Amino acid sequence: MERDPVDLLQPLWRALVVFRVITFGFACFGVWTRWEGIARPSGAVLQMAIMAVWTLISSFGYSRRWGRRKTRLAFADLVVTAGCMYATLFAQPLIDIRGGASVLTSVWAAGPVLALAISRGRDGGLLGAATISLALLSLRGVDNASKVLSNVQLLLVAGLVVGYAASTMRRAGDRLREAIATESATAERLRLSRSIHDGVLQVLAQVQRRGHAIGGEAVELAQMAAEQEVALRTLMSARPVTAGGDQTDLCSQLLSLATTRIDVVVPAGPVLLTAAAAGELVAAVKEALSNVDKHAGGDARTWVVVEDLDDAVLVSIRDDGAGTTPAQLEQARVDGRLGVSQSIRGRITDLGGTATVRTAPGEGTEWELKVNR
Known part of the structure; x- marks a missing residue:
C-alpha cells in the first residue's frame, strides 16, 4: 500500500482491504457448507467468481492513493456489491431466498458501507448502509423485514461509527499537515535568517554607518539601506x-x-x-x-x-x-x-x-x- 506519512486514514483503508479478503473467504465457505441446498450450483460459482474479481479490483484500488482520494471507486463498489447481492438469483430462486435461503454475499456486502464511511464520513456511511439495506430487504421481502432488522442495524451502526472516526481522523490529518508545513517553513526561515544575518544585514549595517559618516548624498543611501534592513528583519520574523x-x-x-x-x-x-x-x-x-x-x-x-x-x-x-x-x-x-x-x-x-x-x-x-x- 502506498504510504502517505500524514494520511491518518491509511490504517482504516488497510483494514478495509483485509475485511474485503476475509469476508470473501467467509462467503466462499458459506457456499461450500450450503452446497447441497443450492438450486443452481453453477450460478453460485459464477457469483463467487464475480465477487473474487471485484475483491481484487477494489482491494488494489483502496491500496492506491487515487482509489482512496476519489470517491468514484467507493460508489462503484456500492453498485457492484448490490449487483452481486442480486446475483444470488442465479443460484437460488427468489421464492427460496424469501423462504429463508441465504444471500450468498453474506457479510462481504458491508464492504462499500465502510468504504463510503471512510471516504465521505458519516453521510457516506449512512448512504452505503441504506443502499445495501434496501437491496437486502428487496430480496428478503417486506414480510421478512423483522428477520433482517439486526443486519440493517449493524450496517447503520458501522456506517455511523466508522464515518465519525474517519471524519475525526481527517481533521486531525489536516492539522498535522499544517503543523508539518509550519515547522518546515520555520526551519527554512531560521536557516535563511542565519545566512542573511551573517551576510546581507551586516553589509546593510556597514552601508548605514559609512553613509552617515561620509555625509552628503551618501546619507540618502544610508537611509535606503536602513529601510531595507528593517524590511529584511520583518520578513525574517514573519509568522504564519x-x-x-x-x-x-x-x-x-x-x-x-x-x-x-x-x-x-x-x-x-x-x-x-x-x-x-x-x-x-x-x-x-x-x-x-x-x-x-x-x-x-x-x-x-x-x-x-x-x-x-x-x-x-x-x-x-x-x-x-x-x-x-x-x-x-x-x-x-x-x-x-x-x-x-x-x-x-x-x-x-x-x-x-x-x-x-x-x-x-x-x-x-x-x-x-x-x-x-
Missing part, C-alpha cells in the same frame, strides 16, 4: 497568519507594519483573534500610524506594542511627535475629519472594546486599543 478555523495571529499582521520609524513589539507566541476582529484592529492601528505620519512631524518615531491579557488584547501605539490636545481632536470631529472618531474609536467600539488616547502638545500621542475576546 492563520492558526486554523477562523482564528488568526494578530502579531503576524502587525509585524509587517514595521519601518525605520515604526517599531513593532509583540509576544513570542501567537495572539489569536477571529479574522474579522484582527482585521478591524489592524485597520485601526494603520489609521493611528497614518495620523502620526500626517501630524506628528517628520522625525517622529512610533512604537506599537501588543499585550496578551488572556481575556483581552491590548495594542498600544505611542509616538514622540508634536502631540495635540483633546479639544483639537474634538474640533477635528466637528469639522468632519472622522479618522479618530470613526476609523479608530468606531472600529474598536463595534468590536465591543475601548479606545483611549492620551496626548499633550510636545509630548506625543498614545493610543490604547483594547478588544475583549
Whole structure:
C-alpha cells in the first residue's frame, strides 16, 4: 500500500482491504457448507467468481492513493456489491431466498458501507448502509423485514461509527499537515535568517554607518539601506497568519507594519483573534500610524506594542511627535475629519472594546486599543 506519512486514514483503508479478503473467504465457505441446498450450483460459482474479481479490483484500488482520494471507486463498489447481492438469483430462486435461503454475499456486502464511511464520513456511511439495506430487504421481502432488522442495524451502526472516526481522523490529518508545513517553513526561515544575518544585514549595517559618516548624498543611501534592513528583519520574523478555523495571529499582521520609524513589539507566541476582529484592529492601528505620519512631524518615531491579557488584547501605539490636545481632536470631529472618531474609536467600539488616547502638545500621542475576546 502506498504510504502517505500524514494520511491518518491509511490504517482504516488497510483494514478495509483485509475485511474485503476475509469476508470473501467467509462467503466462499458459506457456499461450500450450503452446497447441497443450492438450486443452481453453477450460478453460485459464477457469483463467487464475480465477487473474487471485484475483491481484487477494489482491494488494489483502496491500496492506491487515487482509489482512496476519489470517491468514484467507493460508489462503484456500492453498485457492484448490490449487483452481486442480486446475483444470488442465479443460484437460488427468489421464492427460496424469501423462504429463508441465504444471500450468498453474506457479510462481504458491508464492504462499500465502510468504504463510503471512510471516504465521505458519516453521510457516506449512512448512504452505503441504506443502499445495501434496501437491496437486502428487496430480496428478503417486506414480510421478512423483522428477520433482517439486526443486519440493517449493524450496517447503520458501522456506517455511523466508522464515518465519525474517519471524519475525526481527517481533521486531525489536516492539522498535522499544517503543523508539518509550519515547522518546515520555520526551519527554512531560521536557516535563511542565519545566512542573511551573517551576510546581507551586516553589509546593510556597514552601508548605514559609512553613509552617515561620509555625509552628503551618501546619507540618502544610508537611509535606503536602513529601510531595507528593517524590511529584511520583518520578513525574517514573519509568522504564519492563520492558526486554523477562523482564528488568526494578530502579531503576524502587525509585524509587517514595521519601518525605520515604526517599531513593532509583540509576544513570542501567537495572539489569536477571529479574522474579522484582527482585521478591524489592524485597520485601526494603520489609521493611528497614518495620523502620526500626517501630524506628528517628520522625525517622529512610533512604537506599537501588543499585550496578551488572556481575556483581552491590548495594542498600544505611542509616538514622540508634536502631540495635540483633546479639544483639537474634538474640533477635528466637528469639522468632519472622522479618522479618530470613526476609523479608530468606531472600529474598536463595534468590536465591543475601548479606545483611549492620551496626548499633550510636545509630548506625543498614545493610543490604547483594547478588544475583549
